[in-house]
Amino acid sequence: MTGHDTTGAGLPERAVRELAAATATLVADHDVIGSITSLLHGCADSVEAAAAGIIVTAPGRGLEFLAGTDHRAEHLELYQVQVDEGPGVDCVAGRRPVTVVGLAQVAARWPSLLDAFLAAGFDGVHAAPMAWRGQMLGAVNLFFDSKEPRGETALVAQAFADIASLVILRNSPLAAADIAARTQAALADxxxxxxxxxxxxxxxxxxxxxxxxxxxxxxxxxxxxxxxxxxxxxxxxxxxxxxx
The missing domain is CATH 1.10.10 (Arc Repressor Mutant, subunit A)
Structure with missing residues (x-):
């Protein structure tokens, strides 16, 4: 599980602090995976999620796992890519956020993922789309255990997802072929x-x-x-x- 803030700061203050740190990566030299991993930890901490992960669209191969905060997130991301079912898959296909709370709802929407959620100890998820000028790049997935996503979760998660898109595609504007090359380079990292x-x-x-x-x-x-x-x-x- 990602570490939670122990200073007593509320969600908005925590989110502002983590978003500021994430934005700082855009004005300095960075490696994509390192920045994305740090961004995921900050996003999860901001909304009190247990873990977070990112899947991206890989040219000619569909969706692929890019990064996660821990192995529980990594395993779930890899599994949903393998079975082509899950929050990130739906988020990318529908081009909109996806929120599901409770194991009953998880089982109803993605039956093949129930055991994976149980094994990881998660009982809720929020997925935020990553896009660049109408082209879907992937999704940021936030996994919850005993806490339900708050009202601000969708807004904060989308802000982090937008920053993640910029981290991958910082030198804009880019043609579609360039976007594919950047994504492929991140996967190679x-x-x-x-x-x-x-x-x-x-x-x-x-x-x-x-x-x-x-x-x-x-x-x-x-x-x-x-x-x-x-x-x-x-x-x-x-x-x-x-x-x-």
């Missing part, structure tokens, strides 16, 4: 991060969740982009395993 997580999990005997936390901490300590740190981890492991 995710592959590098997944490899680095595996390396860290193996070397340090950690779970994949803990390995990801370790990778994020390394990036913060070194003040380098998350993807760059992931690539260095993978390269170092490959060098140590190569014949001498």
């Amino acid at each position: 995710r592959v590098i991060i997944e490899r680095a997580k595996g390396v860290i999990a193996y070397i340090e005997d950690l779970s994949m969740d803990a390995a990801f936390d370790r990778l994020v901490m390394m990036a913060r300590e070194r003040r380098h982009p998350l993807t760059a740190v992931a690539a260095s981890v993978v390269d170092q492991a490959a060098g140590e395993s190569s014949p001498r």
Whole structure:
């Protein structure tokens, strides 16, 4: 679960603070996955969601998982992409937000996802569309456990979804082919991060969740982009395993 604010700040104040931090990524050099992951954590914390994830449209391949705050979100995102059913799928297809609260409603709308929601401990979800000038890029999905989405959730989530679109497509305007290339590059970055997580999990005997936390901490300590740190981890492991 993402960490909750313990300062007593209300939802609007928390949302403003996290949105300001997310917007700051647009005026500085950034790597897409690192910025998106940080943005997701901020979004989840803003609306007191248990976890968050993003799926994006991949040219010629439909929807693909891009990033998540933890493995529960990642597993659910991957599963809904696999079965082509779920909040993000409906959000992208319908080009509008989707909110479902309660396991009964989850089962009624997406029967194949009920077990996945149960396993993750989620009982509600809100999906916000990511779009660029009418072209659907994907969806930000916020998962809830014991808390229902508040009235402000849709507004805050959409603001984060819009920023996520800008993070991927910062140098605008872009042609459709350029948008596809940017999305594909972001997905390639995710592959590098997944490899680095595996390396860290193996070397340090950690779970994949803990390995990801370790990778994020390394990036913060070194003040380098998350993807760059992931690539260095993978390269170092490959060098140590190569014949001498």
